[in-house]
Amino acid sequence: MQQVFGYPRFRGLQADIVSGAIAGDDALVLMPTGGGKSLCYQIPAIARRSNGQGLTVVVSPLIALMYDQVRALQEVGVAADCLHSALDYAQVQAVQQRARNGETTLLYAAPERITTPHFLDFLDHLASKGQLALFAIDEAHCVSQWGHDFRPEYRQLALLHQRYPQVPRMALTATADAVTREDIIERLQLQEAQVYVSSFDRPNICYQVVEKTDPRKQLLRFIEDEHPDDAGIVYCQSRKKVEETAQWLVEQGINALPYHAGLPAEMRQLHQDRFLREEGLVMTATIAFGMGIDKPDVRFVAHLDMPKNIEGYYQETGRAGRDGQAADAWMAYGLADVVNQRRMIDDPQSQASEAYRQVMRTKLDALLAMAETTDCRRVRLLAYFDEPSKPCGNCDNCLNPPKTWDATKAALMFLSCIYRVQQKSDMHFGAGHLIDILRGKMTDKVQQYEHQSLSTFGIGEGLSQQQWGAVVRQLVARDAVVADAQAFNTMRLGPAAKTLLSGQAQVFLRESERVAASGRGRMRK
Ligand code: ADP
Numbered sequence: 001m002q003q004v005f006g007y008p009r010f011r012g013l014q015a016d017i018v019s020g021a022i023a024g025d026d027a028l029v030l031m032p033t034g035g036g037k038s039l040c041y042q043i044p045a046i047a048r049r050s051n052g053q054g055l056t057v058v059v060s061p062l063i064a065l066m067y068d069q070v071r072a073l074q075e076v077g078v079a080a081d082c083l084h085s086a087l088d089y090a091q092v093q094a095v096q097q098r099a100r101n102g103e104t105t106l107l108y109a110a111p112e113r114i115t116t117p118h119f120l121d122f123l124d125h126l127a128s129k130g131q132l133a134l135f136a137i138d139e140a141h142c143v144s145q146w147g148h149d150f151r152p153e154y155r156q157l158a159l160l161h162q163r164y165p166q167v168p169r170m171a172l173t174a175t176a177d178a179v180t181r182e183d184i185i186e187r188l189q190l191q192e193a194q195v196y197v198s199s200f201d202r203p204n205i206c207y208q209v210v211e212k213t214d215p216r217k218q219l220l221r222f223i224e225d226e227h228p229d230d231a232g233i234v235y236c237q238s239r240k241k242v243e244e245t246a247q248w249l250v251e252q253g254i255n256a257l258p259y260h261a262g263l264p265a266e267m268r269q270l271h272q273d274r275f276l277r278e279e280g281l282v283m284t285a286t287i288a289f290g291m292g293i294d295k296p297d298v299r300f301v302a303h304l305d306m307p308k309n310i311e312g313y314y315q316e317t318g319r320a321g322r323d324g325q326a327a328d329a330w331m332a333y334g335l336a337d338v339v340n341q342r343r344m345i346d347d348p349q350s351q352a353s354e355a356y357r358q359v360m361r362t363k364l365d366a367l368l369a370m371a372e373t374t375d376c377r378r379v380r381l382l383a384y385f386d387e388p389s390k391p392c393g394n395c396d397n398c399l400n401p402p403k404t405w406d407a408t409k410a411a412l413m414f415l416s417c418i419y420r421v422q423q424k425s426d427m428h429f430g431a432g433h434l435i436d437i438l439r440g441k442m443t444d445k446v447q448q449y450e451h452q453s454l455s456t457f458g459i460g461e462g463l464s465q466q467q468w469g470a471v472v473r474q475l476v477a478r479d480a481v482v483a484d485a486q487a488f489n490t491m492r493l494g495p496a497a498k499t500l501l502s503g504q505a506q507v508f509l510r511e512s513e514r515v516a517a518s519g520r521g522r523m524r525k
């Protein structure tokens with residue numbers, strides 16, 4: 001490491017991982033982005049090559065990632081090559097010939113290439129001479145359908161172990177919760193592997209979640225107040241929203257560009273290059289943007305829509321502050337996000353099995369709990385990756401402990417309102433109408449259905465519209481209320497309503513701040 005890479009010492013678990021791999025053990029490495037995963041297999045590759053054990057093959061999902069790594073290795077004098085779809089036949093032959101001659105230390109290749117007959121012949125040849133030193137599988141969460149970036153080609157990689165059982169393997173990922181980890185181990189047959197779990201904490205990232213009121217304006221205020229002229233990424237759910245948001249930001253004087261998989265390849269490349277090279281660009285993107293983008297000074301990652309789960313949230317927010325300087329992860333979140341995510345999971349059109357949907361629901365619930373919590377967000381986040389921690393002092397809740405109020409009674413009012421309305425009209429209604437009933441508003445709809453005669457009419461007039469909104473969101477997040485996406489998001493009692501109705505649970509909500517208070521006493525560069 002000192003001779004080739006010029007670093008004085010190993011970080012964290014690197015030393016153990018490296019010596020294990022040199023000794024020929026299998027490993028599953030979980031290390032956050034920027035933690036230094038590459039060295040974990042690059043150093044064993046160099047050591048095993050010089051021990052006469054041959055070539056290390058690195059499976060990597062993206063050409064851009066491969067190029068970066070190969071270039072960096074070549075710069076420090078390590079013989080590295082890559083094989084990908086942009087090479088012609090002669091180039092592929094040349095790369096393979098160098099490897100057969102024993103001239104190559106690391107060969108990067110895409111997963112779909114690894115399993116082609118041609119490449120397997122090549123591997124067979126090396127294996128027969130004892131010249132396969134190590135298989136490194138980067139972004140290993142892609143093998144799991146529970147992970148947030150499933151790639152079917154990754155499934156085939158189990159073949160490496162079946163075919164070359166004597167060759168040690170290392171799987172690496174920056175994001176995998178307990179379910180995903182188990183699945184990686186099973187899919188890649190890593191039962192014998194050492195599992196190395198680094199701390200997932202990114203102490204320089206300040207986590208903030210705000211309640212959506214006027215999301216665009218909130219975003220603009222966040223950028224203008226906290227990150228004028230900084231580089232950042234704004235994630236949106238849909239391509240359409242990406243384009244609209246980028247355009248709107250530009251109109252507001254922010255230097256923003258759109259990025260999503262539906263844009264022409266040249267434009268994507270151009271926007272990506274500009275983001276990397278220029279200062280202070282805001283990339284408005286779908287999650288298609290990010291993997292392999294190694295820009296150290298991204299000062300903020302903003303979510304205008306809620307991701308699917310904590311793994312996705314963690315991966316996306318992890319792109320902020322790789323240089324170790326203060327950075328922000330900001331998310332705006334509202335009832336519509338909860339309902340949308342639920343609808344996608346429950347979508348009857350999709351082929352997903354019930355078991356799959358159930359896992360996705362549990363994963364979504366963990367993210368909702370993180371968004372709704374009035375305690376330290378980092379504690380929640382790390383706990384999700386099984387890492388105990390103490391309140392961090394660098395998230396919105398730690399910096400500005402939210403005042404809370406006991407919303408248990410209000411929650412019960414809302415649940416009984418759903419029940420009464422159903423009893424009377426044998427119908428279900430949306431949140432807006434139910435809140436009107438509770439607040440005693442004589443709307444046309446209330447009169448049409450005679451809902452002023454309900455015992456719940458007007459019993460909740462003491463709470464504001466916004467407070468009711470928070471109550472409903474919390475109830476949906478807890479599964480006490482289910483919004484029926486097939487019927488205009490009408491509300492029904494959910495499976496968890498019982499626990500609340502029987503008095504076994506309490507609901508505490510944050511008091512909504514008029515102005516999202518953030519930035520006070522923050523960690524700064
Ligand atoms: P990851 O793949 O886990 O996101 P990288 O392997 O790209 O992280 O490493 C992140 C950065 O940290 C790189 O610039 C790398 O050179 C540097 N790095 C890794 N290990 C060390 C070390 N032991 N000492 C100093 N810098 C390191």
Ligand code: ZN
Binds near residue numbers: 391393394397
């Ligand atoms: Zn905190």
